[in-house]
Amino acid sequence: MPSTWFITGTSTGFGRLLVEELLGRGDRVAATLRKPEALDDLQAEHGDRLWVGRLDVTDTEQVRKVVDDAFQELGTIDVVVNNAGHGVFASVEEATDEQIRQVVDTNLMGSIHVIRAALPHLRAQGRGRILQVSTAGGQATYPNFGYYHASKWGIEGFCETVAREIAPFGIGLTIVEPGATPTGFGGSLATAPIMPEYENTPAGDVRRALADGSFTLPNDPRKIAKAMIELVDTGAVPLRLPLGSDTYRDVRAALVARLAEHDEHREVALSVERD
Template identity: 75%
Template sequence: MSTWFITGTSSGFGRLLTERLLARGDRVAATLRTPAALDDLREQHGDRLWVERLDVTDPAAVRTVVDRAFADLGTVDVVVNNAGYGVFASVEEASDEQVERVVATNLLGSIHVVRAALPHLRAQGGGRVLQVSTAGGQTTYPNFSYYHASKWGIEGFAQTLAAEVAPFGITVTIVEPGATPTGFGAGLDRAPVMPEYDRTPAGDVRRALADGAFPLPSDPGKLVQAMIDHVDSGSTALRLPLGPDTYEDVRAALLARLAEHEAQREVAYSVAATS
């Protein structure tokens, strides 16, 4: 039996992961903004499910809840940063509040959880951190600029973290799910549409999402099981791409970036200091 600490467990991947782990006999410290959403699981699984209210945008609350989880449960084997918030709008359409919230939740919130957990993970001699990102942590799509900003940021943070904490027996994996039917699209925050963007890539993506043409090729149950299997296998891979769209889109983005990078070799070397 292992113990997992998971943020954002009211729905989507967080809820599915909690259900799957409890069903196989693990313990779960589940955090969410509305604890009553897990009442049914508490009735089924008793004290193997530890539930606490948490808004990851509140650093003091994060420290308090993480400290309490480790104190109550003793050892936490896996910390899963899953809580997220998405804004679907062009750069110009989003409000200041939406921009700040997506960064506060997806980037700073994840950082707060990691910072709170690290002293405990070091003290117990190791553990794992799963940072839920997205294909959009390596590539981009119109109308998701602020979501991408938070996910590209958290991937840079997590990659640096992995190098820093490896000597303590702590491993970090960035999980990159693709488009999956979890209700995420329906839950996206939106902004008033500017007609100027109607005949642009932003408008095209907006229409595709509205008429159901935006593909959702992954099975959420299989995706969550892949996360569990990754931990069980002991793999220390830094990134775990999940979904055919993730694999293909990220591969194409990386190849394009490499080609652009190599094309600038001459100008890069041209600014070298001469001895």
């Protein structure tokens, strides 16, 4: 039976691929993006199975209106995908205040507001799925991505809480963590003037790795989009879905190191309890 999906950030990357895959198999899609004309080719091909809405997720009032309109016009939405994202590639000191604000407003606050706008509708239905697109950088870290990590670690903490709160309503939430993938996202990263003080630091090493191509992008973006769809089809609702060998490797290493350090402080942790 065809399903209906609501997806943000559909002009390129995972969002566009999800739209293509879903329409190709006969589903309906509410696709939102800042420039709706980017989907004119799919609109012409698929007609009323593609509902297109202009949406900048940093505009809270617009988020509420577009989500409400999509549910009202389509009746039922089975899956909500928070995919819109923005990144800045710079060391902590290099990024501007405006760049920091844009990353947090898009990746963290924008995703929060989409979920908040959708929940009343999903509760009224008594069912639904939310897929929050995060990244390996939602649990692991890489130099020059500090503000991107701040937004992704933040949305993962928010979503982990939300998942527990909404489960009684028949709504499932999964955090999707793709690894490094050639989606064009890297080319859209905001940058800042380079401070020479960081040249011979890990930040400089990562900058050079991206420039010379040694920072690899091992994952297939269409396979990732298909894996997200297949997860929903199975009915499974894991809290997190790692996608990519680099995600599996890096997140696992981060978790193991974090647990080892955590255990090192067991005695001091217990020592501060009240007598």
